[in-house]
Amino acid sequence: MYEHNLQRTACNMTYGPFGGVKGRDLICIQSMDGMLMLFEQESYAFGRFLPGFLLPGPLTYSSRTDSFITVSSCRQVESYKYQVLAFATDADERQETEQQKLSSGKRLALSTDLWNTFFLLKVDWVLNIGEQALDICVVSFNQAVSSVFVLGERNFFCLKDNGQIRFMKKLDYNPSCFIPYCSVKEGTINTLIANHSKMLNVYQDVTLKWATQLPYIPVSIKVANLQDLKGVIVTLSDDGHLQCSYLGTDPSLFQAPKVDSREINYEEFDAEMKKLQKIIKEATKTQDILPKSEKHRDVIVTAEVSPDLDAESQAIDSEVKAESVPSVTVKITIQSRVTAQKPNLAVCVQAPLAVTCDQFVFDDLEPDSSETVMLSVFLKGNCSPSELEGNCLVSYNRPTELNPEGIPKVAECNFSLPLRLICFPAQPSKAANHKITIDTNKPPISFVTIFPDFVDPSEDDQTNVLGFQFLTGSKTTLLASKTSQRYRIQSDQLEDLWLITKQLKLRLEEHFKKQNCKDFACTFSGSIPLQEYFELIDQHFELRLNAEKFRELLSERAVQFRAIERRLLTRFKDKTPAPLQHLDTLLEGTFREVIALADAAEENQANVFQAFTKLKSATHLVIMLISLWQKLSADQVAILEATFLPLAEDTQELGWEETVDAAISYLLRTCLSKSSKEQALTLGSQLCMPKDTSRLKKNITLFCDRLAKGGRLSLSTESATQQAVVMPGGCTTIPESDLEERTVIPGSTATLPSQGQMAKQKSKPALSEDAAEEAEKP
Numbered sequence: 001m002y003e004h005n006l007q008r009t010a011c012n013m014t015y016g017p018f019g020g021v022k023g024r025d026l027i028c029i030q031s032m033d034g035m036l037m038l039f040e041q042e043s044y045a046f047g048r049f050l051p052g053f054l055l056p057g058p059l060t061y062s063s064r065t066d067s068f069i070t071v072s073s074c075r076q077v078e079s080y081k082y083q084v085l086a087f088a089t090d091a092d093e094r095q096e097t098e099q100q101k102l103s104s105g106k107r108l109a110l111s112t113d114l115w116n117t118f119f120l121l122k123v124d125w126v127l128n129i130g131e132q133a134l135d136i137c138v139v140s141f142n143q144a145v146s147s148v149f150v151l152g153e154r155n156f157f158c159l160k161d162n163g164q165i166r167f168m169k170k171l172d173y174n175p176s177c178f179i180p181y182c183s184v185k186e187g188t189i190n191t192l193i194a195n196h197s198k199m200l201n202v203y204q205d206v207t208l209k210w211a212t213q214l215p216y217i218p219v220s221i222k223v224a225n226l227q228d229l230k231g232v233i234v235t236l237s238d239d240g241h242l243q244c245s246y247l248g249t250d251p252s253l254f255q256a257p258k259v260d261s262r263e264i265n266y267e268e269f270d271a272e273m274k275k276l277q278k279i280i281k282e283a284t285k286t287q288d289i290l291p292k293s294e295k296h297r298d299v300i301v302t303a304e305v306s307p308d309l310d311a312e313s314q315a316i317d318s319e320v321k322a323e324s325v326p327s328v329t330v331k332i333t334i335q336s337r338v339t340a341q342k343p344n345l346a347v348c349v350q351a352p353l354a355v356t357c358d359q360f361v362f363d364d365l366e367p368d369s370s371e372t373v374m375l376s377v378f379l380k381g382n383c384s385p386s387e388l389e390g391n392c393l394v395s396y397n398r399p400t401e402l403n404p405e406g407i408p409k410v411a412e413c414n415f416s417l418p419l420r421l422i423c424f425p426a427q428p429s430k431a432a433n434h435k436i437t438i439d440t441n442k443p444p445i446s447f448v449t450i451f452p453d454f455v456d457p458s459e460d461d462q463t464n465v466l467g468f469q470f471l472t473g474s475k476t477t478l479l480a481s482k483t484s485q486r487y488r489i490q491s492d493q494l495e496d497l498w499l500i501t502k503q504l505k506l507r508l509e510e511h512f513k514k515q516n517c518k519d520f521a522c523t524f525s526g527s528i529p530l531q532e533y534f535e536l537i538d539q540h541f542e543l544r545l546n547a548e549k550f551r552e553l554l555s556e557r558a559v560q561f562r563a564i565e566r567r568l569l570t571r572f573k574d575k576t577p578a579p580l581q582h583l584d585t586l587l588e589g590t591f592r593e594v595i596a597l598a599d600a601a602e603e604n605q606a607n608v609f610q611a612f613t614k615l616k617s618a619t620h621l622v623i624m625l626i627s628l629w630q631k632l633s634a635d636q637v638a639i640l641e642a643t644f645l646p647l648a649e650d651t652q653e654l655g656w657e658e659t660v661d662a663a664i665s666y667l668l669r670t671c672l673s674k675s676s677k678e679q680a681l682t683l684g685s686q687l688c689m690p691k692d693t694s695r696l697k698k699n700i701t702l703f704c705d706r707l708a709k710g711g712r713l714s715l716s717t718e719s720a721t722q723q724a725v726v727m728p729g730g731c732t733t734i735p736e737s738d739l740e741e742r743t744v745i746p747g748s749t750a751t752l753p754s755q756g757q758m759a760k761q762k763s764k765p766a767l768s769e770d771a772a773e774e775a776e777k778p
Contacts, residue, residue, distance in 0.1 A: 002042035008035060011056040016063050018082045028068065030059050036068070036085065048085050048121055050078075060136045064146050065161050067124055071133035077150055079124040079163060088121040125163035131155065139180045139189065147189065151178045156193065158205070169206045173197055181223045192233065194218045200233070202247070216241060283402060298338045299365075301345075301394045303415035304331045314356050314376035322471045327356075327378035328421050332392055334372075334411075336365040340396040341406045345373065349390045352381020352613065353417070365396070379422050381609070384470050384496060386616040388417040418453065419468075419503055425454045426469030428477040432490035434532060436497060436625065438504065439523045442512065444480040444487065450507040451478075468500055476500045494532045495617035501624065524628035528704065534697050536618050540611040540650075541657055541693050543604060548652065548689070550601035557597060561590045612650040619644045626707065636713040643667060657696055658687045664699045672703065672711040 008031035018026040018038065027039040034053025038045040054073035061068055067079045131152040140146040147166060148159040156169040156178070173195040183190040183204060191203045196217050202210040218235035226232045226244065233245045306329040315325040334343065345360040356376045365371065377390065392413050397406025447463045448455045455463055464480040476491040478500055487504060489497050505522055512520040564587045571578055623644055627637045643663040650656050690696070707713075 004039060004044065006031075006037070008033060008037070012059050014059050014061045014068070016061040018061070018066070019086065020066060028059070028061065030056050030070070032056060038085070046086070048088050050080075051121055051123070058133055058136045060138050062138045062146075062148065062161065064138075064140060065124075069136055069138065069148060071129070071136065071150065074128075075130055075132060076126050076128040077133070077136075077148075077157075077159065077163065078126050080121065081124050084122055084124070127159065127163045127165070129155065129157060134175060135178060137178070137180055141182045141189065145187075147180075149178070149180050149191065151175055151193070156191070156203075158189075167206050169203065171195075173199070176217055177219055177221050179221050179223060192221055192223070194221055194235070200235075210247070212247065214245075215243070297411060298336065298398055298409065299340055299343070299394055299396060299411040300335045300337075301392050301411045301413050302333050302335075303390070303392050303413050304333070305415050305417060306330070307418075309418075309420060310376060313378065315378035315380070316354075316356060318378060318380050319352075319382040320379055320471050321382065321473075325378055325471065326421060327376040328418060329374055329376050330355075330390070330415060332373050332375070333370060334362070334365070334394055335370045336367065338367055338398060340365040341399060343371075343394055343396040346393045346395075347375060347390065348393070349377055349417075350385055350387045351609070352379060352383055353377060353385050353388075353390075353421075354380035377417055377421065379471055381613075382472060383610045383613050384422055384472050384474075384499065384617065386495075386498065386613055386620055388419065388421070388499065390415045390417060419499065420453055422499075423468045423470045423476075426467040426475055428465045428467035428479075429475050429490070429492075430477075432477060433492045434494045434497060434529060435488060435490040436501065436524070436529070436621075437526050438487045438489070438501065438628070439525060440485045440487070440508065441519070441521050441523075442517070443485060444482070445508065445511060447478070447480065450504075450511050470496060478504065493614075494529060494536065494621070495614040498617040498621040498624075501621060505624070522628055523631070524625050526625075528622065528625050528629065530622075530701065530704065533618050533622055534693070534700075536611070536615050537657070537693050537696065540608070540615050543608045543611050544650075544652065544655055544657075544689070546604050547601065547608060550597060550604060551652070554594065554597050554601065557590060557594045561587070561594060564590060608650065612656065615656065616645065626704070630707055632713070639667075639713045639715065652689075654687065655689055657693060658690055661690070661696045661699060662687055664696075664703050667713065668699065668702060668706070671714045672706045674706075 006029065010029050011032050013027060013029045015025045015027045017024070018028070024041070026041075026045070029037045029039070031037065034050045034056065035047050036050065037047045050070070050072070052072065052074065057071035057073070059068065059070045062079075065079070066082045068082070068085070069077065069079050071077055129150065129152055131154055134151045134153065136151075137149045138146070139149065145166075146161055148161070150157040150159065153174070154171055156171055156175075158166040158168065160166055171193070174197075176194050176196055178191055178193040180189050180191045185204065188205050190209075193201045193203065194214065194217070195201070198214045198217055200212050200214050200218075200221075201208060202212075214235060216235075216237040216239075219238050220236045222234045224232045224234050224244075229246065231247065233247060235243050235245065237243075309326045309328050313324055314327040314329075318325045330347075332345065332347065334345065336343075341364050343362045343365055345362070347355050347358045347360075349355055354377070356378075358375075360373050362371050379385070392415070394411045396409060396411075398409050399406045444464065447466045451466060454466060454468070464482060466478045468476045468478070470476070474491065474493045474496050476489065476496045479488045479490070481487070489501050489504065491497050491500075508522070509520065564583055568580070568583050568587060571580060571583065623637070623640050626632070626640065632640065644660055646659045646663060647654070647656055
């Protein structure tokens with residue numbers, strides 16, 4: 001109906017017929033700096049500052065006395081008449097007067113003091129309760145006197161309209177919320193008080209009448225009448241759980257009527273049964289709870305990525321230190337063939353990428369209607385993403401005859417972002433720390449053809465070298481061999497090889513697909529960079545360990561801070577003054593340590609995110625190299641991705657290292673096992689953060705070794721059992737102990753421990769070292 005743009009930060013509000021106005025309510029909002037702002041519907045009336053204000057407290061309005069009641073930081077209940085508020089000095093005029101007082105001389109200061117004496121806000125009555133209040137409630141029932149209830153931290157007060165105490169109750173618990181309600185006994189008022197021990201107490205004035213247990217700590221409580229049920233207790237927890245409870249029981253007054261003996265008419269029963277069966281059949285045929293997939297979808301969502309970058313970048317709050325961060329526009333269209341209720345569009349891109357707006361809410365879509373939105377995607381974090389993919393998801397309700405509110409349905413689509421969004425052409429680099437070579441079965445293609453967005457068409461058609469400069473500062477070089485059918489990708493950072501290698505593979509496949517060439521294939525015969533990959537794992541794990549250390553240090557400093565606070569509070573409460581003995585200095589130093597540790601923990605969390613993003617990019621690269629090396633099928637690649645990339649987000653509770661270790665261990669004991677003894681071993685039931693990454697690196701090395709010796713990825717138990725006896729492809733069987741010999745993994749630079757290091761394992765059964773460790777556990 002109307003809105004007000006508040007000029008001050010609001011804290012709480014109340015409403016009522018201020019000034020005795022009839023037929024409408026006015027609004028009073030209390031700001032954080034102690035100003036009462038009053039509104040008459042769509043117009044602002046006036047504003048008043050509360051005297052001696054420090055922090056806002058609970059605020060309510062009493063229509064009986066036409067006054068506002070609050071609890072100040074002085075721990076006293078204060079009442080202000082509305083008429084006094086209306087005729088007091090306006091807040092804006094008061095600020096101007098104070099400025100004039102500072103700028104003018106002594107004569108003007110005397111005149112303003114006289115003005116403040118007659119026209120500043122005066123309190124009606126004050127009651128010192130000696131503690132901070134949680135809530136205030138004014139009640140007026142027919143059979144009880146109008147009262148003001150104040151819930152303190154340790155006491156419960158009932159006041160008269162003039163501020164005198166009717167009664168008070170000392171509480172032996174920590175209350176959380178309360179609500180007074182009408183009592184059946186004349187002259188008394190019942191009150192519900194909830195506490196932090198999950199208890200609900202019922203008082204009649206000061207007498208405890210009943211106590212009951214609640215499933216949580218409520219932050220708000222009300223008494224409601226729902227349909228024919230009176231006295232329903234509605235509680236709300238701090239995490240949003242709403243519960244309607246009923247205190248006590250009602251007697252059952254229903255009595256089953258006597259059954260009249262009458263003859264059964266089988267013809268009527270048969271006719272009614274046939275009618276009901278027909279209704280059930282029609283309902284199950286056309287009105288499923290989850291309708292089956294249709295050839296023509298109800299709602300179609302499409303995403304179109306602009307071929308060019310935005311002329312004016314739409315990047316917002318980007319952390320990238322480049323001069324200009326580019327953005328690209330994505331046009332999303334929603335087409336509806338039916339009536340779609342409450343359609344919502346969510347756009348997701350993988351961090352550190354971001355969108356200018358990720359949530360859209362539309363009005364109900366009519367049949368054969370459409371909606372179009374435009375948004376921009378840009379690089380927000382200061383690291384390269386591991387994927388250039390995005391997802392659009394539309395959720396809506398489709399109404400039916402039996403369900404007019406609609407059946408929830410979802411439509412989605414994916415889109416790919418251009419490589420130019422995160423890098424731009426640069427001069428190629430001759431030297432690099434990391435290099436990989438991709439073999440193909442076709443002659444090399446000029447980069448002018450497959451990378452037209454990075455090569456100037458005016459250059460030579462035989463361009464065989466290309467440089468990519470990432471926005472985050474690193475550089476990657478792509479070379480095509482003139483004499484062989486190979487492509488080399490090199491960079492100083494291992495993770496930066498991933499996106500360029502993926503783009504090269506995708507663009508080559510697309511190019512030969514347009515040429516109607518169906519036998520194009522990429523292979524990899526070089527060494528898998530496991531040692532470099534392990535370095536990224538160690539970096540990520542070390543940052544996780546640092547996060548755990550910061551968490552422990554913060555906990556210790558917080559305990560120390562609270563202990564010092566308690567001692568200071570004891571000194572301040574003591575009737576006989578005693579020296580502080582530098583406790584205040586110790587408190588300030590501890591506070592500074594807490595702030596410094598919190599800042600360091602936040603910075604470490606940002607480093608963990610960047611390390612995890614780099615680790616995901618390197619993991620994608622290792623998965624691609626393994627799939628090209630072993631020529632894995634699409635199903636096997638899916639198992640590989642689920643094993644090495646199980647988490648979309650890394651947390652302290654569930655991290656990448658322990659999850660991947662459990663997944664690889666499962667594969668080593670099922671489809672990649674050497675014997676039935678390994679398959680009989682069971683994994684631990686709980687995932688926890690390991691002490692180091694040595695076990696994980698051993699399992700990854702063993703995983704690649706068994707793939708090299710003929711192992712195949714499969715989730716089928718039967719194929720795993722057969723594979724344990726005879727390896728496919730005519731490969732030799734795996735020795736009894738993989739770790740007895742110093743074996744070089746085909747296609748890898750990683751080596752296994754020597755015979756001397758594993759001499760202790762010779763007395764064990766035919767298990768790997770990790771399997772033997774698990775077998776020794778109870």
